[in-house]
Amino acid sequence: MNAPYELAALPQSKDAEQAVLGGLLLDNEAIDRIGDLRREQFYVHGNGVIFDHIQRLIAQQRPADVVTLFDSIRSAGQDADLRYLNDLMSNTPSAANIGRYADIVREKALLRGMLKAANTVHEIVQGPLPAAEKLDAAQAEFGKLAETTTRREPASIRDALRRYVDALDVRLHGEGPNPGIPTGLKDLDDILNGGIRRGALVTLGARPGMGKSALGETVALNATLAEHSVLFLSMEMPEAEVTERAVASVGKIAATALAKADRDLGQSDGWSRLTHAVQRLEETAFFIDDEPGLSLLQVVTKARAVKRKHGLDLLVVDYLQLMTGTEEKRYQQIEAITKGLKILAKTLNIGVLALSQLNRDVEKRTTKRPQLSDFRDGGSIEQDSDILLGLYREEQDNPDTPNKGFAELFVMKNRQGKTGKVPLTYLGDQMRFENCTWVPPEEPAKPQRRGFRD
Numbered sequence: 001m002n003a004p005y006e007l008a009a010l011p012q013s014k015d016a017e018q019a020v021l022g023g024l025l026l027d028n029e030a031i032d033r034i035g036d037l038r039r040e041q042f043y044v045h046g047n048g049v050i051f052d053h054i055q056r057l058i059a060q061q062r063p064a065d066v067v068t069l070f071d072s073i074r075s076a077g078q079d080a081d082l083r084y085l086n087d088l089m090s091n092t093p094s095a096a097n098i099g100r101y102a103d104i105v106r107e108k109a110l111l112r113g114m115l116k117a118a119n120t121v122h123e124i125v126q127g128p129l130p131a132a133e134k135l136d137a138a139q140a141e142f143g144k145l146a147e148t149t150t151r152r153e154p155a156s157i158r159d160a161l162r163r164y165v166d167a168l169d170v171r172l173h174g175e176g177p178n179p180g181i182p183t184g185l186k187d188l189d190d191i192l193n194g195g196i197r198r199g200a201l202v203t204l205g206a207r208p209g210m211g212k213s214a215l216g217e218t219v220a221l222n223a224t225l226a227e228h229s230v231l232f233l234s235m236e237m238p239e240a241e242v243t244e245r246a247v248a249s250v251g252k253i254a255a256t257a258l259a260k261a262d263r264d265l266g267q268s269d270g271w272s273r274l275t276h277a278v279q280r281l282e283e284t285a286f287f288i289d290d291e292p293g294l295s296l297l298q299v300v301t302k303a304r305a306v307k308r309k310h311g312l313d314l315l316v317v318d319y320l321q322l323m324t325g326t327e328e329k330r331y332q333q334i335e336a337i338t339k340g341l342k343i344l345a346k347t348l349n350i351g352v353l354a355l356s357q358l359n360r361d362v363e364k365r366t367t368k369r370p371q372l373s374d375f376r377d378g379g380s381i382e383q384d385s386d387i388l389l390g391l392y393r394e395e396q397d398n399p400d401t402p403n404k405g406f407a408e409l410f411v412m413k414n415r416q417g418k419t420g421k422v423p424l425t426y427l428g429d430q431m432r433f434e435n436c437t438w439v440p441p442e443e444p445a446k447p448q449r450r451g452f453r454d
Helices: 014-026 028-033 045-059 066-075 082-090 098-126 131-148 157-172 186-191 212-225 239-251 255-260 270-282 296-310 330-348 360-364 380-384
Strands: 201-206 230-234 286-289 314-318 351-357 387-392 406-414 420-427 432-435
Touching (some): 014 028, 014 045, 014 098, 028 045, 028 098, 045 066, 045 082, 066 082, 186 406, 186 420, 201 212, 212 230, 212 239, 212 286, 212 314, 212 351, 212 432, 230 296, 239 255, 239 270, 296 330, 314 330, 330 351, 330 380
Parallel strands (some): 201 351, 230 286, 314 351
Antiparallel strands (some): 387 406, 406 420, 420 432
16 A cells, blocks of 8 residues: 655755764763654664764763764674764854754654654554544554653652642642542552552452452442543453443342342342442443453553543453464563553553463462462563552362452552552452451461371
């Protein structure tokens, strides 16, 4: 497909690029006045290479002049033209206006990026997606461009403290929102200092059957009932099942009664509970998407769309291993996904709760409570997550345990506070977790035997 826009005459200013390079050669300290100018923003490839080597020399506290620059480029096995380097320096009178020259280079790069995005949007429009999804994908293209061109200077501690104290004062007087999105589970919220922080990636891991989807939806429902907007991406369960679980959880109704629609629902106060749950849920900003096998781009696009149309506070992904990627190896796909979700959390200023399967090695251990090493597909999940949670229910491994309904949630990593264990009660018939009011006694330690026995 031919591009609809002529790309032969792309916006560029070779003079501005050369003036930036010449100014840096004249005055290495002028690098502090060019802002966040990057190599890829140069139109002429050779100019970008020169800029990269000048940056390296200055970063290494070495002088960047024509001779050292020529040597640096040649040492890297790249072509260097000594005459061109001399011309850069001799044709630039001073570095006084280098900030403006850098602005011009950035502006031209932005215009080229806009043309490239426009061509991508043209291809999206010609593609097979529904019109609404095309619109979201098109907006995501220009959104990515805006993010890459956002300039942000480092903040002084004085300015940062002023903003922090102002925000703290507002919260202390009850005039502002809690910085955390409440999970509705008191002990967990206490450890997380109020709930899931905006900009944080929280990963909840568990083996199959432990109830990670139920816990993920419990947190999502508690957040939306506290007037937060939540997007629940269910790649495992269809929309109807997620909705039925929500009604069972909020209405405290046995899910089996809803699934069968039998007489048990009509007895006692089943219908009134159902009506109450429907009315409460109708007033919330809870959004369900059950498209399977989502890519990172699709997750980003869907989150952006909900954020733009309704506002978004919490994104729940159920679950990581069901997402798809373009990377060749699976661990590379998961690495790209977790990094992308972390960036999404910061960019949209939302909390992200990602559910994850644990690896099969846990089955080989005598103690099957989750550990950091149990997270599947490499260490990127542990590395990129701000908070790591592991869920365990003894009754799944020991059906005869007297501690039925008791669950342990391990906070194994917490960048915003302490780690620890949170006791929970699992109400399996209602597909929900709640605060635990009792803790089973610890099993007495078995006496150690000495010596051998025949």
